[in-house]
Amino acid sequence: MDISKRHTTLPRRVIFRFAVVAWLACAGTLPAQADVADMLLNVKPAVVGVGTYSPTGRPRANLKGTGFAVLDGSYVVTCAHIFAKPIDTEKNETVAVFLGRDREMSARVSQLVAVDKAHDLALLKVSGSPLATLKLGDSTRAREGWQLYFTGYPIGSVLGLNPSTHRAGLAAIIPIFTPVASAAQLNVRALRQAGDAYEVFELDAIAYPGNSGSPVWHPDTGEVLGVLNSVYVKGAKETALSTPSGISYAIPAKYVRALLEQAQAKKP
Template identity: 45%
Template sequence: MRYLKIILTAYLILYTNSVLADLADTVEKIKPAVVGIGVHTPSGRQQNSLNGSGFVIGNGRYVVTNFHVLPKELDENILQQMAVFTGSGKAAKVRTADIVASSQLHDIAVLKIHGAPLPAMQLANKEFSREGSYVAFTGFPIGAILGLYPVTHRGIIASITPTIIPVDNAQQISIKMLKMLRNPYLVYQLDATAYPGNSGSALYDVDSGDVIGIINKVFVQESKEAVITNPSGITYAIPVKYLLALLKKHKIDYLSANG
C-alpha cells in the first residue's frame, strides 16, 4: 500500500507539471487576444477607465464581453466613447468600438472594433465541457491603474448548475431573479476565484486554448447566491453555446483566422 501511494503521488506530480507546462504555452498563445473593456474620454482628466475584460474572436474585429461590463451611458458633451484596450503594459492602445449583438438574458455582448484586426481566440464547438475539466481564464481582475497587465487563473469546472437556486421566502426574490426564473439556463461553477474586473474574460481549455465560456463574476452570482449572507467567492461562467447562438442569430462569422 505504501509503494502504491508513492507511485500515485509521483504520477500526480508528473501530471500536474504537464498540465502547467501546457498552460504556459496556451497563455502565451492567447494573451494577444485578451483585451480590456471600458470608456475613453479624450478631454477628461482620466482619459481611460477600465470596466472589465474581453477577448477577440472571428476575423479579429469582434470582441466578446459581458453585457453588464458595457458603460450604461456615454457623455457626448465630453466626447466619451466605448473603448477596447489592446496591447500590454503602459503602451496599451485605445480602439473605439460599437455594439453589434447582445443578450441581457445570458449577459453577453459582442463589439466590433474600428481599425486593423487583432489576434483572435478560437471558440469550442461543443455545447458543454465535462465537469472536472482543467480550465483557465485571463483578464484584468484589479483594473489597469498601473497599465494593462493580463492575469491568469486556473482551476477546474466544479459543476454545471442552473442560474437560479430556490430562496427561503418571496421577499428574497428580486426583479432580476423573476426574469431569470422564466428562462433558467445552465452555467459553469468553477473552483478558481475571479474578481469583478475579470467579468467578460474568456474561460478556455488549458490544452487547446479554445474558449468554452465567459467569466461572469457579478450577474450570475447575484442570482445564485442571494440566500448567502456572506458572498462565497465562487466563480461562474456562461457556456460558449449561448455565445454561439447569439453569433449565429446576428450572422457574425466567429471562425478564427487562426483556427
C-alpha cells in the first residue's frame, strides 16, 4: 500500500479545520499592535511650541521650535540651541510656551530652569495650569530597525500651530562625532564632540528646523525615546528647507531623565 497517497486523500473539511486551528494558535501568540492614530490622540495634547514672546515685538510671538510636557505638567523639555541667543530684556522679551491650534495661539510665560548644553537639552518651567504629559521610555533598549514617530512643528509658525507627525526608522545608534573630511572643517564644536562623543539616534526621516525638540515616541506605548535635535545638511544651511537630506538625529531619552533628576535635586 502506498502510504504517501493515503496522506494526500484526507477530506478537505478536515484539512480546513486543521488550518483554522493552526492559524488561531499562531494568532494567539502574536503581540497586540497599537493603532498609531489612536496613540497619536494621547501624544499631541502634550506637544507644544517653544520660543520667545515680546508684548511690543513684531511679531509678538516667535515660535522657534517644539517641546513636550513632562512630570506634573508644569515642565517642558526642548532643545538648548533654540535659546542660544540671549533674551532681550529691554523689550520685555521672555521665554514662552505656545498652546492652541492653527492661528489661535496663546503664550505662557516660562522660565529656563535647567540646561544641558553637552546634550542640547533644556527644561522650561511653565506658568498656569498643568499640561497633558508624556512619559519617558527606556532609550537604552531601543534597537536599530524600529519604526518610531516624532510630532512637532516642522516650519515653525508658517503652518500655524498644527503639529505634524512623521514616521522615523531608527537607522543607526552612532557616536555623535562624525570625522571631518579635512582639517579646514575643524571647529570648536567638532573638537568638543570628538573629546566627549556619545551615542545618538540616527533617523531615516525628513525633519526641519522647527522640529527641534520634537518627542520621538514608540507607537505601541507612546513613550518618548528621544528628542529630535538636528538634521544632516548637504551644503549651506538654507538647503535644510529646500533640499532636505532625509537624515535626522535625536538625543536619547536617558539624557532627558538625567536632566530632570538634576532639576528636581535643585528644588528647595
